Amino acid sequence: MLTLACAVCGGGPDPARGSYIVMxxxxxxxxxxxxxxxxxxxxxxxxxxxxxxxxxxxxxxxS
Amino acid sequence: MSSTATPEASGHSHDDGHGHDGHAHGHAEQxxxxxxxxxxxxxxxxxxxxxxxMFMALIGGFAVYAFRMQIAFPGMSVPxxxxxxxxxxxxxxxxxxxxxxxWVAMPVLIAALGNYLIPLMIGADDxxxxxxxxxxYQLFLLSIVVLIASFFVQGGAFGGxxxxxxxxxxxxxxxxxPLGAPMWLVAVALxxxxxxLGGINFVTTLMNSRAPGMKMFDVPIVIWMIVIASILFMxxxxxxxxxxxxxxxxxxxxxxxxxxxxGGDPVxxxxxxxxxxxxxxxxxxxxxxxxxxEVITTFSRKKLFAYKTVIYTAVGTGALSFFVWAHHQxxxxxxxxxxxxxxxxxxxxxIPVAEMVFVxxxxxxxxxxxxxxxxxxxxxxxxxxxLGGVTGIFLGSxxxxxxxxxxxxxxxxxxxxxxxxxxIAVFAAVTYWFPKMFGKYMxxxxxxxxxxxxxxxxxxxxxxxxLLGARGDHRRIYDYTHFPDLMKPGMQDLRVLATLSxxxxxxxQVVFLVNYFYSAFKGPKAEANPWKANTxxxxxxxxxxxxxxxxxxxxxxxxxxxYSHPDRQDDHWPQNSPS
Amino acid sequence: MDAxxxxxxxxxxxxxxxxxxVPSAVLGTLFFVVAEVMLFSGMISAFTISKAxxxxxxxxxxxxxxxxxxxTALNTVLLLLSGVVLFVSQRLFQKxxxxxxxxxxxxxxxxxxxxxxxxxxxxxxxxxxxTLTSSPLGSFFYLIVGGHALHAVGALLAxxxxxxxxxxxxxxxxxxxxxxxFWYFVVLMWPVIYARVYF
Ligand code: HEM
Ligand SMILES: [Cu+2]
Numbered sequence: 005m006l007t008l009a010c011a012v013c014g015g016g017p018d019p020a021r022g023s024y025i026v027m028x029x030x031x032x033x034x035x036x037x038x039x040x041x042x043x044x045x046x047x048x049x050x051x052x053x054x055x056x057x058x059x060x061x062x063x064x065x066x067s
Numbered sequence: 068m069s070s071t072a073t074p075e076a077s078g079h080s081h082d083d084g085h086g087h088d089g090h091a092h093g094h095a096e097q098x099x100x101x102x103x104x105x106x107x108x109x110x111x112x113x114x115x116x117x118x119x120x121m122f123m124a125l126i127g128g129f130a131v132y133a134f135r136m137q138i139a140f141p142g143m144s145v146p147x148x149x150x151x152x153x154x155x156x157x158x159x160x161x162x163x164x165x166x167x168x169x170w171v172a173m174p175v176l177i178a179a180l181g182n183y184l185i186p187l188m189i190g191a192d193d194x195x196x197x198x199x200x201x202x203x204y205q206l207f208l209l210s211i212v213v214l215i216a217s218f219f220v221q222g223g224a225f226g227g228x229x230x231x232x233x234x235x236x237x238x239x240x241x242x243x244x245p246l247g248a249p250m251w252l253v254a255v256a257l258x259x260x261x262x263x264l265g266g267i268n269f270v271t272t273l274m275n276s277r278a279p280g281m282k283m284f285d286v287p288i289v290i291w292m293i294v295i296a297s298i299l300f301m302x303x304x305x306x307x308x309x310x311x312x313x314x315x316x317x318x319x320x321x322x323x324x325x326x327x328x329x330g331g332d333p334v335x336x337x338x339x340x341x342x343x344x345x346x347x348x349x350x351x352x353x354x355x356x357x358x359x360x361e362v363i364t365t366f367s368r369k370k371l372f373a374y375k376t377v378i379y380t381a382v383g384t385g386a387l388s389f390f391v392w393a394h395h396q397x398x399x400x401x402x403x404x405x406x407x408x409x410x411x412x413x414x415x416x417x418i419p420v421a422e423m424v425f426v427x428x429x430x431x432x433x434x435x436x437x438x439x440x441x442x443x444x445x446x447x448x449x450x451x452x453x454l455g456g457v458t459g460i461f462l463g464s465x466x467x468x469x470x471x472x473x474x475x476x477x478x479x480x481x482x483x484x485x486x487x488x489x490x491i492a493v494f495a496a497v498t499y500w501f502p503k504m505f506g507k508y509m510x511x512x513x514x515x516x517x518x519x520x521x522x523x524x525x526x527x528x529x530x531x532x533x534l535l536g537a538r539g540d541h542r543r544i545y546d547y548t549h550f551p552d553l554m555k556p557g558m559q560d561l562r563v564l565a566t567l568s569x570x571x572x573x574x575x576q577v578v579f580l581v582n583y584f585y586s587a588f589k590g591p592k593a594e595a596n597p598w599k600a601n602t603x604x605x606x607x608x609x610x611x612x613x614x615x616x617x618x619x620x621x622x623x624x625x626x627x628x629x630y631s632h633p634d635r636q637d638d639h640w641p642q643n644s645p646s
Numbered sequence: 647m648d649a650x651x652x653x654x655x656x657x658x659x660x661x662x663x664x665x666x667x668v669p670s671a672v673l674g675t676l677f678f679v680v681a682e683v684m685l686f687s688g689m690i691s692a693f694t695i696s697k698a699x700x701x702x703x704x705x706x707x708x709x710x711x712x713x714x715x716x717x718t719a720l721n722t723v724l725l726l727l728s729g730v731v732l733f734v735s736q737r738l739f740q741k742x743x744x745x746x747x748x749x750x751x752x753x754x755x756x757x758x759x760x761x762x763x764x765x766x767x768x769x770x771x772x773x774x775x776x777t778l779t780s781s782p783l784g785s786f787f788y789l790i791v792g793g794h795a796l797h798a799v800g801a802l803l804a805x806x807x808x809x810x811x812x813x814x815x816x817x818x819x820x821x822x823x824x825x826x827x828f829w830y831f832v833v834l835m836w837p838v839i840y841a842r843v844y845f
Contacts, residue, residue, distance in 0.1 A: 039302060305683070
């Protein structure tokens with residue numbers, strides 16, 4: 005607990021300090037959870053697209 | 068916006084049937100204005116960002132010149148500026164910091180290189196949402212107009228440092244810039260909106276526009292890095308925007324979000340700021356790492372050592388970067404339990420960064436290295452950045468940081484990281500892709516003069532600052548002669564040395580600018596693939612025409628770093644060559 | 647462009663639109679939504695911390711009105727319902743059902759009534775003395791709930807446009823799916839705000 009050597013550490017009312025910690029944890033995990041969700045969705049869609057027969061979507065190009 | 072009337076309609080709609088960004092087919096001739104200022108072509112937008120970033124670098128460079136002269140020679144009339152008052156000093160420091168980070172590093176590393184390189188390197192003809200892309204640049208330009216206007220309003224430019232901590236930033240009675248402060252905030256917010264749009268484009272383009280045959284693990288590292296960085300940016304910027312709105316309300320309508328007298332909490336801003344602020348340093352670091360990967364593989368004719376590891380490492384760094392921000396607040400009154408956690412995560416994050424550096428050194432090992440100008444920059448990046456990373460570990464130990472915080476040690480630390488990122492790596496990129504961008508060569512000899520003229524003074528600026536910081540030299544002081552403790556023998560000499568080195572460094576940038584613009588017009592003609600590189604942009608003509616690949620979009624057969632393959636005579640093996 | 651394709655080099659001309667692994671409009675909107683969710687979590691966490699740090703008896707400040715949690719419950723139901731109805735309309739749209747646009751309009755109307763009721767609530771609160779600067783609770787209330795209302799209005803504009811185009815039979819699926827994704831964000835963000843701020 006070296007940090008306690010610092011005079012300004014540990015200021016503020018206790019409930020606020022607890023809620024700082026809780027909010028820090030939530031707000032740090034939230035983006036990872038959301039990005040993980042998008043990643044999973046993309047991977048599942050890519051797998052599904054690979055399994056499905058090639059549906060060429062060539063924007064109506066004359067062939 | 069009508070999709071048929073605009074003459075820039077490119078004839079390459081990615082989005083047929085998907086609405087808001089599809090546009091009509093056709094090849095109307097474009098006049099100069101429409102071509103260079105109203106274009107949706109990703110290369111033009113890349114150039115717009117690049118040149119705007121260069122212009123902003125001049126502003127940031129001028130600001131640092133003025134305030135460093137004041138530090139070295141207090142009270143002097145600075146040639147080209149005049150006397151620097153205390154208010155000026157604060158405004159100049161703030162302008163320097165925010166311009167270099169938000170209007171130079173971000174636009175050049177992410178927006179300019181991302182726009183220019185992503186479609187070319189993944190074999191596409193443009194971005195998925197070209198008009199969103201144009202809007203992104205326009206917002207960015209608007210942000211600059213607001214910022215520059217704020218220099219001239221009553222009270223002058225904002226002077227509360229790039230971190231804009233309340234209460235100083237929140238109250239006009241304290242900062243004395245009733246207009247400058249809110250304008251600064253608005254400019255930053257506009258800039259973020261611009262990069263949000265850009266980032267959306269980058270991610271979607273990488274997902275949905277890769278050339279046929281190009282798997283995710285055939286994508287060059289620099290593209291991976293730019294896209295991961297954009298994702299990091301998008302996921303971290305929200306809380307800062309929330310804080311910015313709250314701060315704007317505090318400044319203008321008199322709410323008290325950050326005012327303890329009204330039940331607010333100033334430390335809250337620091338959390339919201341650094342929640343973005345630390346991921347932000349990785350947002351600029353990752354693209355720089357990517358540039359270095361491209362340059363060192365090309366000029367050592369070797370496959371990148373551990374391609375996939377680099378990508379996983381970058382993803383891991385990105386994930387970890389959400390858990391370190393409070394290391395900027397160790398002595399701001401945060402809970403000691405929190406300081407301990409953040410100390411540990413901060414030390415942890417140096418591991419993946421170090422690993423990337425090791426991978427690059429392993430790539431160089433045993434290669435046939437050619438010391439061209441871009442290669443020199445790339446090698447210098449590795450060496451100089453290492454020093455920045457290592458000193459970060461000192462600061463990340465909460466105990467040591469009680470001493471180091473707000474000293475010049477911190478300044479030297481982050482300049483040893485930011486300067487390599489925003490300038491050394493960018494010079495590597497600019498010189499490496501110059502033949503592609505302009506179809507011309509830059510002058511190698513002058514390139515090397517510029518290299519040495521930048522690297523040597525750079526170290527002579529910041530090693531003195533490390534020494535000063537270790538002696539307790541506080542940052543954010545206008546005139547040290549008022550502080551006998553900070554005027555001990557030798558300290559002022561170090562300040563003068565740093566300032567004079569800065570002047571030399573700035574002078575050598577003229578060499579670059581002349582070389583760059585002269586070569587762009589008058590340089591010797593370059594072939595399409597002068598460095599014999601594998602990635603797709605080099606397989607397009609130089610400079611690439613509208614639509615990028617006139618012979619049809621390429622098909623990809625292999626990864627980007629197949630140099631010196633044992634079964635081949637040629638030492639390179641383009642990604643799109645069938646055999 | 648077509649003329650420059652050399653048939654000998656690429657036997658099947660490169661498709662102009664590549665296969666989208668996931669629809670570009672949805673993917674783009676999702677990343678935008680990630681940024682937006684983080685924006686609101688920034689504000690909500692700031693609210694939570696300020697509330698926890700308030701001196702005893704100061705939250706809400708004496709003399710300041712209570713937030714109308716019960717009346718807002720009805721709003722919340724309307725908004726959630728609008729999300730469900732929009733989901734149904736998407737199904738119908740994909741089946742090319744002729745009534746799809748009426749269902750979309752219903753979703754829009756539910757969303758619009760949410761915004762209208764919020765407006766009524768605001769005027770009542772302002773009249774009883776809760777303003778942006780009257781107390782920290784007031785500041786946060788207008789910041790967060792107002793921010794959400796702005797997003798709702800923006801999303802309703804886009805959704806209204808989507809309805810118009812759908813009724814004319816000219817709606818591009820990309821625009822619809824993007825707008826829809828954003829509307830789901832507006833709908834799902836609200837219960838979180840409601841639960842945190844009103845109680
Ligand atoms: C190895 C990884 C790194 C570690 C462990 C680290 C650690 C730290 C710590 C603990 C501080 C706070 C010092 C203080 O204010 O007392 C700090 C400041 C800073 N670092 Fe780093 N850092 C690292 C990498 C980077 C990188 C890559 C960049 C830039 C691209 C960077 C940019 C900054 C900046 C801008 C500041 C100071 C901001 C300010 O107060 O104005 N750091 N670093
Ligand atoms: Cu940091």
